[in-house]
Each structure stands twice: as structure tokens, then as C-alpha cells.
Amino acid sequence: MFRLILLLILGASFGLTGCKEAAPSTPTGTNQPPDDDNNTGDPDTYEGITFKLGVIPTSLPSMNIPQINQPTAAKIELGRHLFYDKRMSTTRQVSCGSCHAPEKGFADNVAVSPGIQGRMGNLNAMTLVNLGHYEDYGWNGRFKSLEEHAPGPIFNTVELGFGRDPNFVEYYGDPDSDTIILFRNLGEEPKYPNMFKDAFGTTDITIERIAHAIAAFERTFVSITSPFDEFNSGTKTAIDGYAIRGYNLFTDATKTNCLSCHNGANFTDNQFNNNGASKTTKNQGRADRTGNSADIGKFRTPSLRNAGLTAPYMHDGSIATLEDVIRRYRNPDLSRTNIDPRIRPLDLTDQDVADIAAFIKTLTDKKFLQSPGLQNPWNN
Ligand code: HEC
Numbered sequence: 001m002f003r004l005i006l007l008l009i010l011g012a013s014f015g016l017t018g019c020k021e022a023a024p025s026t027p028t029g030t031n032q033p034p035d036d037d038n039n040t041g042d043p044d045t046y047e048g049i050t051f052k053l054g055v056i057p058t059s060l061p062s063m064n065i066p067q068i069n070q071p072t073a074a075k076i077e078l079g080r081h082l083f084y085d086k087r088m089s090t091t092r093q094v095s096c097g098s099c100h101a102p103e104k105g106f107a108d109n110v111a112v113s114p115g116i117q118g119r120m121g122n123l124n125a126m127t128l129v130n131l132g133h134y135e136d137y138g139w140n141g142r143f144k145s146l147e148e149h150a151p152g153p154i155f156n157t158v159e160l161g162f163g164r165d166p167n168f169v170e171y172y173g174d175p176d177s178d179t180i181i182l183f184r185n186l187g188e189e190p191k192y193p194n195m196f197k198d199a200f201g202t203t204d205i206t207i208e209r210i211a212h213a214i215a216a217f218e219r220t221f222v223s224i225t226s227p228f229d230e231f232n233s234g235t236k237t238a239i240d241g242y243a244i245r246g247y248n249l250f251t252d253a254t255k256t257n258c259l260s261c262h263n264g265a266n267f268t269d270n271q272f273n274n275n276g277a278s279k280t281t282k283n284q285g286r287a288d289r290t291g292n293s294a295d296i297g298k299f300r301t302p303s304l305r306n307a308g309l310t311a312p313y314m315h316d317g318s319i320a321t322l323e324d325v326i327r328r329y330r331n332p333d334l335s336r337t338n339i340d341p342r343i344r345p346l347d348l349t350d351q352d353v354a355d356i357a358a359f360i361k362t363l364t365d366k367k368f369l370q371s372p373g374l375q376n377p378w379n380n
């Protein structure tokens with residue numbers, strides 16, 4: 001905040017317009033010529049490219065935290081331990097972090113991630129980012145809150161495996177309920193009694209407490225410190241000329257339609273849309289939830305934050321690279337059922353495609369992904 005004010009004061013006193021930076025080597029040095037733009041909406045230039053800031057908000061909207069689950073440091077820390085704990089699966093080989101790994105943008109690099117015993121569902125592991133800012137969770141919005149979502153993967157027979165799958169013979173023979181087996185697994189960890197006590201007042205393990213702790217941890221997944229964010233706040237040297245060209249294309253409604261769906265500080269309208277891009281028809285998308293045939297093929301618009309690390313793409317992982325995704329938008333299959341009317345062939349050169357991909361890669365937020373409070377606390 002102080003730096004921003006300093007920049008504003010310096011900017012005003014220098015009264016610079018269209019000043020060209022000398023070299024991009026010291027992007028955050030305070031002795032640099034101040035940026036004249038600071039989201040005033042006036043065009044600026046860098047490396048000879050004119051651009052305009054203020055199109056994408058520099059901060060996320062406020063988060064809706066449910067009254068029943070106010071965060072505390074102890075709850076968040078417990079949530080982190082549970083998120084990465086392989087005892088959370090029937091086979092003790094899979095955790096939430098297996099499919100949502102920080103170095104992979106809290107997603108995975110395969111079309112469909114294996115759960116217990118290599119079992120496969122049919123959806124691409126979603127990127128976990130700015131999780132406190134959605135109203136519906138999952139590709140088709142099956143869950144209304146993070147608290148409601150957390151037990152989902154635990155009691156899913158292909159993910160963490162609890163939930164009595166008749167085919168899962170090893171565990172089907174156990175007379176105890178799956179919940180009791182899960183609590184017994186967690187009871188083996190000597191750290192947990194104190195952690196549950198610090199978070200919830202007593203040592204008892206319950207599904208509600210597990211869900212609340214994980215949800216509290218997930219609300220700390222706040223990504224707004226990527227190189228693009230620095231650029232967007234006025235440090236024009238934070239991204240290179242290719243990415244700035246990509247930003248211009250991405251935000252130019254006459255050249256592309258990207259902003260009509262990937263908008264706001266989290267690059268999503270939080271709506272269910274059909275971009276006609278997926279290759280499979282295994283999932284009906286939003287229609288699986290609503291039963292409405294007009295919703296067939298609609299999926300929640302994914303955030304583009306950290307998308308540089310989360311290939312392959314789409315709900316089915318059917319598109320291999322960012323460039324392939326953009327080429328698909330350039331040449332969409334307009335015959336797809338329910339395709340969104342905003343999808344139209346785009347007049348983009350190969351260089352344009354590469355530049356838009358370069359721009360999306362500047363949304364990779366290492367400060368967020370590497371922040372100590374989000375890492376695996378176990379040695380496994
Ligand atoms: C086997 C891989 C796998 C495991 C294990 C797994 N997930 Fe996921 N995760 C997915 C997939 C696939 C989706 C998309 C599912 C859907 O759309 O219904 C997803 C979606 C999510 C979402 C929704 C994100 C959003 O923006 O809507 C959250 C939150 C999440 N997972 C958290 C977790 C937590 C917490 C755990 C552990 C309790 C976990 N996941 C375990 C694969 C996995």
C-alpha cells in the first residue's frame with residue numbers, strides 16, 4: 001500500500017506520460033521512473049506496444065465466509081494436514097494433494113487423475129484457486145459450498161475410496177462403517193488429538209470438523225500475486241512484450257471474445273457456459289445437475305489463473321496445450337449442441353495465438369503456489 005501511494009505521489013510530481021522504461025532488469029526497483037498509468041484508463045506504452053490498464057480489476061471481490069465456519073489459524077493448519085494426509089484414503093496411498101498439487105497449479109497433469117488403486121473417474125482435476133469466490137463447486141456446480149464439497153472426494157469410490165463400493169472387496173468385508181474406518185485411520189496420527197482440540201475445543205474427530213477444517217484451509221487459496229497482477233497494478237516491466245500483446249488481444253472484444261466469459265479478477269464469470277471445446281460426451285455438464293437439456297455441455301467457466309501449469313485442459317482434459325485451446329477458439333466446431341452464441345471463429349494469426357498463451361502464462365502465481373502455509377506438512 002505504501003509503495004502504491006509512493007508511486008502515485010512520484011507519478012504526479014514527475015507528470016510523465018508514455019515514458020519508456022530503460023531495461024526490464026529491475027522490475028520492482030524503487031529508483032525506476034514511476035509508472036504514469038496506475039489504472040487511470042489512459043493508454044500506456046512498453047516495448048513500443050500501447051496498452052490500457054484498468055480492464056481487469058486489481059483485487060478480488062470480498063469473500064463470503066459462512067457464519068458456521070469462521071476461520072482460525074488452528075483450523076486452517078488442521079485443514080492443511082488433512083488435505084495432504086494419505087490416511088484420508090482407504091488404501092493410504094492417495095490424498096487431496098495427489099490430484100491437487102501446488103507445483104501443478106493445485107491440479108494435475110493428466111486428463112483424469114487416478115484415485116485409489118488407480119481407479120479413474122471421467123473429469124479433469126480442477127485447479128484450486130481463489131476458492132472462496134465461487135458459489136457453485138465442481139465442473140457442473142454440484143456443491144454449494146466448500147464445507148459441503150469436502151466430504152465428496154472422501155466418500156467417492158474412485159477418489160479417496162470410502163463409500164462402500166461392492167467391488168472394493170478388501171474393505172467391503174470390514175464390519176465397521178466407512179466413517180469409523182476413516183476416523184480409525186486418522187486416530188493413528190499422534191498430532192491430531194491436539195490439533196482437533198485447538199481447532200474445535202475437543203479431541204473428537206467428526207466428518208463435519210474434517211470438512212470445516214479443509215474448507216477453512218481452502219479459503220486461504222488466494223492467488224492475486226502473479227507477474228500479470230504486478231503489471232496490472234502499474235509495474236509495466238513485470239511481463240514481456242509478447243504477453244502484453246496477448247493481453248491486448250485477450251481484452252479486445254473486436255479481436256476475441258475471451259473476456260465475455262473469463263472476466264473479473266479471477267478470470268471467470270462464475271457461470272456455466274458451453275464453449276463447444278471438449279472432445280468427449282461422457283459428461284452432460286450442468287444438465288447432470290439441473291436435468292435441463294438446455295444445460296447440456298455447459299461447464300463452470302474455469303479461472304485462467306495458474307492455467308500455465310495445469311495442462312491438459314477442459315473438464316475432460318481433452319486439449320493438450322494452451323496453444324491448442326486457443327486454436328480451438330480460433331476455429332470452433334459451431335455444430336456442437338448448445339454451443340454458446342458468443343463463440344465465433346476468431347481472426348488470429350499463429351503469433352496472436354502464441355501471444356495469448358504467453359499472456360495466460362503470466363497468470364502463474366509462484367508466490368501463491370510456493371507460499372509455506374500451502375505446502376505438504378508430511379514427509380510422504
Ligand atoms: C483422484 C483425484 C482427486 C482427489 C483425490 C481429490 N480431488 Fe478434488 N477434484 C478432482 C476432480 C476430478 C474435480 C472435479 C470434480 C467435479 O467436477 O465434480 C475436483 C474438484 C475439486 C474442487 C472444486 C473446485 C472448484 O473450483 O469448484 C475442490 C474444492 C476439490 N476438488 C478439493 C478436493 C479436496 C479437499 C480433496 C480431498 C478431500 C480432493 N479434492 C481430492 C480430483 C480429485
Ligand code: HEC
Pocket residue numbers: 127256257258259260261262272273274275277278298299300301302303304307310312313314315316322325326329340342343356360
Ligand atoms: C462462451 C464463454 C467462453 C468464451 C467466449 C471463452 N471461454 Fe474459455 N472456457 C469456457 C468454458 C466454459 C471452459 C471450460 C469448458 C470445458 O471444460 O469443457 C473454458 C476453458 C478455457 C480454458 C481451459 C482452462 C482449463 O483449466 O481447462 C482456457 C485456457 C480458456 N478457456 C481460454 C479462453 C480464451 C483465451 C478465450 C478467448 C479466445 C476464451 N477462453 C473464450 C468459456 C469461454
